[in-house]
Amino acid sequence: MPKVRSLFLSDIHLGTRACQADRLLDFLREHPAEQTFLIGDIVDFWAMSRSICWTQAQNTVVQKLLRRARNGERVVFIPGNHDEVLREYCGTVFGDIEVADQLMHETADGKRYLLIHGDQFDQVTRHHRWVAVLGDKAYDLLVRINHLLSWVRRKLGRPGYWSLAGYAKRRVKTALNFIFDFEESAVHHARERGLDGVICGHIHWATIRDIDGLAYINCGDWVDSCTAIVEHFDGRLELVAWGELEVQQRQLAAPAAMPDNETVEV
Ligand SMILES: [Mn+2]
Numbered sequence: 001m002p003k004v005r006s007l008f009l010s011d012i013h014l015g016t017r018a019c020q021a022d023r024l025l026d027f028l029r030e031h032p033a034e035q036t037f038l039i040g041d042i043v044d045f046w047a048m049s050r051s052i053c054w055t056q057a058q059n060t061v062v063q064k065l066l067r068r069a070r071n072g073e074r075v076v077f078i079p080g081n082h083d084e085v086l087r088e089y090c091g092t093v094f095g096d097i098e099v100a101d102q103l104m105h106e107t108a109d110g111k112r113y114l115l116i117h118g119d120q121f122d123q124v125t126r127h128h129r130w131v132a133v134l135g136d137k138a139y140d141l142l143v144r145i146n147h148l149l150s151w152v153r154r155k156l157g158r159p160g161y162w163s164l165a166g167y168a169k170r171r172v173k174t175a176l177n178f179i180f181d182f183e184e185s186a187v188h189h190a191r192e193r194g195l196d197g198v199i200c201g202h203i204h205w206a207t208i209r210d211i212d213g214l215a216y217i218n219c220g221d222w223v224d225s226c227t228a229i230v231e232h233f234d235g236r237l238e239l240v241a242w243g244e245l246e247v248q249q250r251q252l253a254a255p256a257a258m259p260d261n262e263t264v265e266v
């Protein structure tokens with residue numbers, strides 16, 4: 001029996017080591033639904049073009065989603081920028097899963113929301129895809145360089161510690177401005193269409209909040225925060241964080257190693 005009316009999930013990043021497939025499986029098991037909306041970056045084709053990490057748990061996630069669709073649950077897949085190769089299939093159905101670029105969803109209490117991944121509101125990713133890909137690679141490189149630098153400094157016996165702290169501080173400020181712009185832009189699009197709000201993903205920052213009378217809702221991710229949005233049968237939307245502790249309590253009989261947390265660029 002469905003426990004909730006709808007599930008909204010985004011930024012699962014299947015195909016990467018950072019993907020928390022075990023936690024997601026646990027969440028899915030506990031949340032049978034009438035409809036599931038996959039709001040982009042479900043499969044990370046960008047990361048997979050460099051290296052692939054496809055675990056049994058990730059395989060099971062795909063199987064469970066396909067099974068839900070086969071068993072009559074409505075499952076809609078809205079591609080994001082990391083799985084944009086699937087955007088050309090928008091308007092088609094594969095394995096009982098509808099593929100759509102964006103969608104209008106009406107909740108049980110009659111509110112209407114725009115469902116969209118959100119890279120469309122991200123000026124960098126939208127207009128300069130190569131910049132985003134470069135950014136992804138640059139980030140990996142930065143981490144490696146920092147490891148190397150630390151090693152060299154230790155070898156040289158240099159006192160003090162050169163870190164990325166200063167860089168990170170500047171980056172956080174930029175990041176906050178970026179999030180603010182993104183949210184404003186998303187809400188603006190929903191308002192233009194006369195809707196009550198927007199449900200998106202992309203920036204890995206889960207939230208439900210009011211922006212100038214419209215609902216800005218972000219599903220978060222299954223790389224780090226492990227969050228989802230659920231719609232209850234009365235139309236109420238709730239942000240659910242699927243904590244490690246809860247999962248471990250349920251898995252006491254068969255404890256599974258959790259993959260390392262890793263930061264992934266949106
Ligand atoms: Mn994205």
